[in-house]
Amino acid sequence: MGEDHGIIMETSLQSVDDLGLRMSQMNSKYLALEALLSRIKLQHEPKILDVGCGTGEVTLFIKNKLRAEHIYGVDMDETALRSAKDKGITVFKVDVSREALPFPNNFFDLCTLLDVIEHLENPDYALKEINRVLRRGGYLMLTSPNMAAWYNRLLLLFGMPILGIDLSKEVRCKYPFGVTQVMSNHRRFYTLNSITSLLEFHGFRVIDK
Numbered sequence: 644m645g646e647d648h649g650i651i652m653e654t655s656l657q658s659v660d661d662l663g664l665r666m667s668q669m670n671s672k673y674l675a676l677e678a679l680l681s682r683i684k685l686q687h688e689p690k691i692l693d694v695g696c697g698t699g700e701v702t703l704f705i706k707n708k709l710r711a712e713h714i715y716g717v718d719m720d721e722t723a724l725r726s727a728k729d730k731g732i733t734v735f736k737v738d739v740s741r742e743a744l745p746f747p748n749n750f751f752d753l754c755t756l757l758d759v760i761e762h763l764e765n766p767d768y769a770l771k772e773i774n775r776v777l778r779r780g781g782y783l784m785l786t787s788p789n790m791a792a793w794y795n796r797l798l799l800l801f802g803m804p805i806l807g808i809d810l811s812k813e814v815r816c817k818y819p820f821g822v823t824q825v826m827s828n829h830r831r832f833y834t835l836n837s838i839t840s841l842l843e844f845h846g847f848r849v850i851d852k
Contacts, residue, residue: 689752695759699727790832
């Protein structure tokens with residue numbers, strides 16, 4: 644494992660049904676991402692991998708902010724990958740919970756895992772592969788909802804499920820202020836402490852939170 648640095652940004656953003664709130668949250672997310680990207684010092688012409696790139700909007704945002712020439716994305720959704728490819732991203736269909744990343748060791752300067760780890764069947768395998776393809780001194784930027792966020796603690800206090808947890812495939816929770824649960828398909832939840840421990844176990848050193 645060649646990676647000896649990591650970087651983590653914890654996000655507490657959640658989607659809700661109201662379009663105005665979702666747009667506000669999306670803008671806040673991009674602002675937070677931009678602030679974190681400004682702290683990363685990459686070499687000239689860095690190679691970047693977005694794990695779980697989806698349709699590539701965020702991938703393209705990262706590419707433009709870092710002025711990167713070489714940016715790659717992996718995902719399982721073929722339709723989303725076609726959209727990402729149309730944006731100029733080099734894409735591969737990969738199930739990162741069980742399939743090796745199609746890149747050599749020590750290949751990337753930055754890997755991003757943005758609101759993805761909570762969906763993975765096997766995050767350990769994915770982190771091992773990311774560690775393998777990162778060059779020594781490279782960065783992992785990771786975001787995930789915070790299970791211990793103040794609003795989740797408040798919801799539990801009133802006997803309500805935390806945001807981001809699915810009651811079932813058909814039933815949505817109704818929260819105060821007209822907020823309806825959005826199906827998340829999350830497999831697991833993390834606190835800052837637990838995800839830090841997970842990253843350190845797999846050879847990453849957290850340098851920003």
